[in-house]
Amino acid sequence: MIINKNITHFNYSIEKKWYIINAANQTLGRLSSKVAYILQGKNNIEYAPHIQNDTHVIIINSKLIRVTGNKRTQKAYKKHSGKPGSLKIETFDKLQARIPNRILEKAIKGMLPKNSIGRKMFTRIKIYANSEHPHSAQKPLLINEI
Template sequence: MARPLPIQKTAFPKVERKWYLVDAADKPLGRLATRIALLLQGKNEPTWAPHLDNGNYVVVINADKVKLTGKKVNQKVYYHHSGYPGGLKAQTARQLLEKHPERVIELAVKRMLPKTVVGTHQFKRLKVYAGENHPHEAQKPEKVELL
């Protein structure tokens, strides 16, 4: 009589999410966004795996003071579509920074994350605020100097 094979189990690490505070004042947008995306994905953790969501929370303050180098402030264009024929809308980076400064950082980071369900969950842990104040003091975020 044959012996049954032992059941093999995969061990998943326990996820302990950290909170990081990033000051975006006078930082180049692209360099800032790449480092935020790495923190959200958890690639700085030793337990990182591409199929696991073991990233961290990131709180970004002073989004209105982020820098765009060169002529990007006037030449970079953000597009969105209403869904109707002829519904393509365009805004320059300057217009978007004046109206919704958080969206500039959110869009840059979102486009660097994976386009999967895991990436959607990672993006939800990004909190961006235009000024100095944020409502996440109770989580005691660790201040990070990215550049």
């Protein structure tokens, strides 16, 4: 039996990156899948599913997101408190008028892994309804067209 004692260990350099994404006139599903792709670190050459990268994503203009087809009136968002008769159903239009960030949050969270790493990834996303955000000190990369 031959044992190789010269085992090399990979040294991953975790670099903090900030991305700003303008959601104005972007399709909900396409934007959400690309943001989930960036949060998972799959756009990096050193991607490994068990390594937590330090990527942060800022999404601005979430109130201007668009959907195709009849989803604006037919798509339903449901919530339930657990008590009998407490099911609340809200359409895309009503939720976008009330809380426009919640639409993108639910779409992106559904595309992330369902484990502790996915929950940590979700904390690194910041969504704002307008074009103003308080993260100007980080010098983020501006992505207009994804």
